Amino acid sequence: MTSNARVVVIGAGLAGVTLARRLGELGTPALVVGEEEHRPYNRVLLAEVLAGRYGPDVIALPEPAGLVRGRVTGIDRARRTVHCADGRSIGYGTLVLATGSNPVLPPLRGLFTTGGELPEGVHAFRTLDDCLRLSAAVRPGVQAVVVGGGLLGVSAARALAVRGARVVLAQQAERLMERQLDPGASALVERHLTGLGVEVHTECRVRDVRCVGGAVRSVELADGYALDAELVVPACGVRPRTRLAEDAGLAVDRGVLVDDELRTSDPHIHAVGDCAQHGGTVYGLAAPALEQAGVLAELLAGKDTARYTGTRSLTRLTLTGPAPAGLDLAAFGETVPLPGDDVVQLADATRGTYRKVVVRDDRLVGGVLVGELGTVGALARAWEGAEPLPTDGGPLLHLLTNDGGS
Numbered sequence: 001m002t003s004n005a006r007v008v009v010i011g012a013g014l015a016g017v018t019l020a021r022r023l024g025e026l027g028t029p030a031l032v033v034g035e036e037e038h039r040p041y042n043r044v045l046l047a048e049v050l051a052g053r054y055g056p057d058v059i060a061l062p063e064p065a066g067l068v069r070g071r072v073t074g075i076d077r078a079r080r081t082v083h084c085a086d087g088r089s090i091g092y093g094t095l096v097l098a099t100g101s102n103p104v105l106p107p108l109r110g111l112f113t114t115g116g117e118l119p120e121g122v123h124a125f126r127t128l129d130d131c132l133r134l135s136a137a138v139r140p141g142v143q144a145v146v147v148g149g150g151l152l153g154v155s156a157a158r159a160l161a162v163r164g165a166r167v168v169l170a171q172q173a174e175r176l177m178e179r180q181l182d183p184g185a186s187a188l189v190e191r192h193l194t195g196l197g198v199e200v201h202t203e204c205r206v207r208d209v210r211c212v213g214g215a216v217r218s219v220e221l222a223d224g225y226a227l228d229a230e231l232v233v234p235a236c237g238v239r240p241r242t243r244l245a246e247d248a249g250l251a252v253d254r255g256v257l258v259d260d261e262l263r264t265s266d267p268h269i270h271a272v273g274d275c276a277q278h279g280g281t282v283y284g285l286a287a288p289a290l291e292q293a294g295v296l297a298e299l300l301a302g303k304d305t306a307r308y309t310g311t312r313s314l315t316r317l318t319l320t321g322p323a324p325a326g327l328d329l330a331a332f333g334e335t336v337p338l339p340g341d342d343v344v345q346l347a348d349a350t351r352g353t354y355r356k357v358v359v360r361d362d363r364l365v366g367g368v369l370v371g372e373l374g375t376v377g378a379l380a381r382a383w384e385g386a387e388p389l390p391t392d393g394g395p396l397l398h399l400l401t402n403d404g405g406s
Helices: 014-025 043-050 129-138 151-162 183-195 243-247 284-298 374-385 392-402
Strands: 002-010 030-034 067-069 072-076 083-084 089-097 099-101 143-147 166-170 198-202 208-210 214-220 227-228 230-235 239-241 256-258 269-271 276-277 316-317 328-334 342-348 353-360 364-372
Touching: 002 014, 014 030, 014 284, 030 083, 030 089, 043 129, 072 243, 129 230, 143 151, 143 227, 151 166, 151 183, 151 316, 183 198, 183 328, 183 353, 183 364, 214 230, 256 269, 284 364, 316 374, 328 374, 364 374
Parallel strands: 002 030, 002 089, 030 067, 089 269, 143 166, 143 230, 166 198, 256 276
Antiparallel strands: 072 083, 083 089, 099 239, 208 214, 214 227, 316 328, 328 364, 342 353, 353 364
């Protein structure tokens, strides 16, 4: 079976669905090929589903009019055709890769069975199916080990703890979320998790996963100490899904290489979202994916001047719920100062709030906030504008303390 569409999008995640919706609004319909059986959903909110706060229907995205379900197995660039696992062939005039990313599974002994599968009790945490399987396995008192203390690991550990699991979070780095947060903010996040009953171990490397009868029973740390575990969640980051692009002969580095028109090395193929690498950066975040989708929609709809020049992205984590289950944090730019930078910092240990900004050459270059985020909007706008700040410091202090800026 062969069908044709002017624009074909591979991937029904946030980037692909947003692109299709925007194209439809601009009068350029697209056909979206998505491999998951679920209706499209917002992956950012999976931790809230695991925590039991939202059902899958709450995080669902509007389904594109031109959505077909199937797994794309190959791209024939000469014939401008994509091939699906069920035997279908779909012709394209313009193809967009929005294939997203895969979870990074660490090279731990025992992590896979002899058949290459994850043992019973070991759960990746990337898709809605992953989330539902893990959610079904959680019960009060179950012993869970989360491997990795980045954004995903913190979210997973908190969600499991809210569900009543006894959680150990093993982080190889010296602090939690070390890529986004400075030591002060990281300490507040650790205090929040500890308040929920999570046992946090930093500078801690997991070496082995021990199974009995095909089910996980413990993990062994590099120092030989063993932790009992009925559930293990590897949360060690993600890697762009580039196999289709590589097999098709497109230029690939860490992600699929794209220019300012989000065009790959083939002028008829574009890439957006987690799988794309622009200007040396693979973002792996929602805000850049949405911006890329918007720019590409305008280009494909005929606005030739549209260009993507990169996203100055803000990382925001909102863990909803009554105290102590709720936590808000935001980080942008460079949160650790260089020699010569100016730092303005406000902390309230009683309220568990922390605000810090870094100023370099009279410009706001980064900041981190934990707790009350009323000022984050104004600070982010000052950072994104990259305009010189007034030299008397008053307006900056106002930005840091004025809760009307969000």
